[in-house]
Amino acid sequence: MVREWSADYGMLYGSVGLARVHSRQRLTVWRWDGDIEDAVLIVSELTTNAVSHGRVADLPMRLRLALLEDECLVIDVSDPVPAFPRFDEVIKAGPEDERGRGLHLMRQFGGEVTWFLQESGGKTVRALLQPREAQPFAAQ
Template sequence: MTPRSVQLARLHVRRRLTLWNWPGDIEDAVLVTSELVANAVVHGRIPGHELRLRIVELDDGALRIAVSDPVLAFPEVGPRTLSERGRGLVVVQQLTDSLDWFLRAGVGKTVRARLNTPKV
């Protein structure tokens, strides 16, 4: 789990969604992935442990992006200062239809975001 993980995750998601012909906003999905993976790298890093990225197209066409890390603490949403940092989950909330997180049986947590496809 390194800063390069963010770049690799963006490339993977862009490529995968393009191959799937996912009808949603791929750039929004890439940005959400980038923010979630960056949070895991910065706040969820424990040497010797891995980060897990999972993207799933749901039956209704929506996309679920899930990032798991080994830290049990839940993320805080919103900046506490005027700093440029600490705004990632606020951005994710603005771009997604839902954002949640849960513990994984003593091995860490998963943060999930859902992006719906446009109504036609």
């Protein structure tokens, strides 16, 4: 890991906008070579999902951004709920499905989305984004 930043946010929808602002600032300062706006949109989707589905009274969510040596960006959003019901169904959702549209959108932007349990309790949903030069060529 080359760079890392994290912050805790209250489980409020207002925190989503704050997480977007902080993420855009951090990635700009780092001069990340990926699409910063796509990354910020993914942060927005993950934090919105955490507020919607992972809220526990008086417990925060955590946003973590990390740049790896190969310039891949790791976006982690952790919440206190130790489950992701039907992840396998939701991750395969398409744009017309009722659930999972945000995860579908993340995959369209090239994000690899996974999740795992935290040792301290709760879960982390992770998106991995490639820098621009590492993204596969899109046919016109």
